[in-house]
Amino acid sequence: xxxAVLINQILVLFLIIVLGYILRKREIITEEIASGFSNILIxxxxxxxxxxxxxxxxxxxxVIKNLAIYTIVALLSYLFLIILSTIVTEKLKTQQDTKEIFxxxxxxxxxxxxxxxxxxxxxxxxxxxxxxxxxVIYNMYVWTYGIQIFNNDKKEKFEWRKLINQGTxxxxxxFLLLITRLPIGPLRxxxxxxxxxTFPISMLVIGSSLTNIKNFDFLKDKYLYYQVxxxxxxxxxxxxxxxxxxxLPKMIRDISVIMLAxxxxxxxxxxxxxxxxxxxxASKAVFLTTLLSLFTIPLIIFIxxxx
Numbered sequence: 001x002x003x004a005v006l007i008n009q010i011l012v013l014f015l016i017i018v019l020g021y022i023l024r025k026r027e028i029i030t031e032e033i034a035s036g037f038s039n040i041l042i043x044x045x046x047x048x049x050x051x052x053x054x055x056x057x058x059x060x061x062x063v064i065k066n067l068a069i070y071t072i073v074a075l076l077s078y079l080f081l082i083i084l085s086t087i088v089t090e091k092l093k094t095q096q097d098t099k100e101i102f103x104x105x106x107x108x109x110x111x112x113x114x115x116x117x118x119x120x121x122x123x124x125x126x127x128x129x130x131x132x133x134x135x136v137i138y139n140m141y142v143w144t145y146g147i148q149i150f151n152n153d154k155k156e157k158f159e160w161r162k163l164i165n166q167g168t169x170x171x172x173x174x175f176l177l178l179i180t181r182l183p184i185g186p187l188r189x190x191x192x193x194x195x196x197x198t199f200p201i202s203m204l205v206i207g208s209s210l211t212n213i214k215n216f217d218f219l220k221d222k223y224l225y226y227q228v229x230x231x232x233x234x235x236x237x238x239x240x241x242x243x244x245x246x247x248l249p250k251m252i253r254d255i256s257v258i259m260l261a262x263x264x265x266x267x268x269x270x271x272x273x274x275x276x277x278x279x280x281x282a283s284k285a286v287f288l289t290t291l292l293s294l295f296t297i298p299l300i301i302f303i304x305x306x307x
Contacts, residue, residue, distance in 0.1 A: 012050045013118065014294045016200055020207020034208045037201050039105040046116060048172035049195035054174030055188070056125030063126060072251045074137045077256060078238065081107040082145060084238070088230065090152070094223060098278040104149050104271060105227055105285050106235070111138055111261035114290070115268050117199040117260075118297065119255060124135055130255045132171055142267070150275035208265070219288075227264070227285045236261035237303075244307060254304045263289035263302040 023029040027039075057063060089099045109115070111134050120128045177184070184191075198299035239260040243253050264285045272279040 012304065013121070013199075013203055016078070016203035017207035017210070017294070020204035021210050023204070024208035024211045029160040029204065029208045031062055031233060034205055035206050037208075041198060041201055042203065043166055045194055045201060046112070047166040048191055049116065049120065050170040051174040051177065052191045052195035053120065053125045053128035054171070054178050055191070057129065057178060064069075066249055066252055067129065069248065071133055071137070072257070073243070073248065073256050074134045074259075075251060076108065076258065078137060078141045078307075080237070080239070080242070081260075082141075085237070088226075092223065092226075093306070095278075098223065099283055100150050100275075101268060101272045101277045101279075101282045101285075102223065102227060105148060105264045105268050106230060107149075107280065108138065108142055108146060108252065108265045108268065109259065110263055110265045110286075110290070111135055111259050112265075114202075114262050114293065115203050115259055121257065122254070122301070126144060127255050130252070131259065134255075134259050138170055140266070141292070146271070147275075150277055151272070174254075200208055202263045210291065211293075220285065221281070223282055224280070224288060228289055228292060231264060231285075231289050232261065232292055236300050240295070240303070240307070254301075258297070258299065261293070262295055263293040 014038065025035065088106065089103040092099055092102060095104075111131060115131050115134065116128065117132045169237045236257050238255045239251075243256055246253075248256075264282075266286050268282040269279060269286060271277070272282040
């Protein structure tokens with residue numbers, strides 16, 4: 001990959017995030033509009049992007065084999081994060097609710113809003129399908145192990161129907177169209193156009209959300225710096241050290257590491273609020289890791305290209 005092209009794509013991402021921040025500050029993007037954008041992303045453009053990415057794939061035995069390999073790698077990646085986060089949080093000398101959300105933040109990155117647009121902007125269509133598989137596995141873990149992090153007395157039953165969502169439905173439709181090769185005429189162009197809206201809308205939403213942080217005194221929180229270091233540097237580098245000797249296909253290795261390098265997932269704030277955990281720490285971590293990831297993600301990708 002041409003690193004100049006990568007830097008250009010990240011700068012595009014950064015500029016749209018800044019635009020989202022400015023528009024929210026000027027109240028051109030209101031809370032209602034930001035919420036509407038989020039619904040459009042989740043219900044329309046992201047599922048359509050999934051279908052578009054799948055239809056661009058040249059299906060063959062190697063691609064099928066790679067998809068199977070990546071599924072296994074993604075499953076093991078989340079197990080790795082669970083083990084590492086358990087070791088780390090046990091050593092933290094802070095209150096229990098901060099430990100809970102600290103652990104959740106380490107395990108569950110922003111593989112949706114950030115992962116899909118970043119990967120789709122710099123890698124071919126096949127790579128986006130890997131991120132979709134990662135999202136499916138993410139949901140399996142977050143609705144099983146994730147909700148159990150917040151103490152045993154707050155148990156919530158996992159429901160399999162939670163895995164039947166816009167993403168998994170789009171994944172099914174996409175592969176059915178790919179396998180059957182049904183002629184869809186001008187619908188194909190509409191799918192490509194609507195899917196392409198995901199990148200700019202998601203960056204606007206992220207930019208608008210950064211205005212929620214009003215007081216920068218939070219930068220004195222040492223646990224926040226622990227989270228940033230682990231999330232954006234140590235975890236992806238450890239992932240690379242573990243995966244590189246396995247001689248996986250380069251794209252599988254790279255996408256796996258990039259998913260580990262994503263900032264803290266925005267849904268952590270929702271979970272923290274629901275389970276009476278440290279919602280403020282979650283908000284601070286999402287803000288700071290998202291902002292700094294604009295610089296750390298290119299660094300991680302640069303390292304991947306060197307190895």
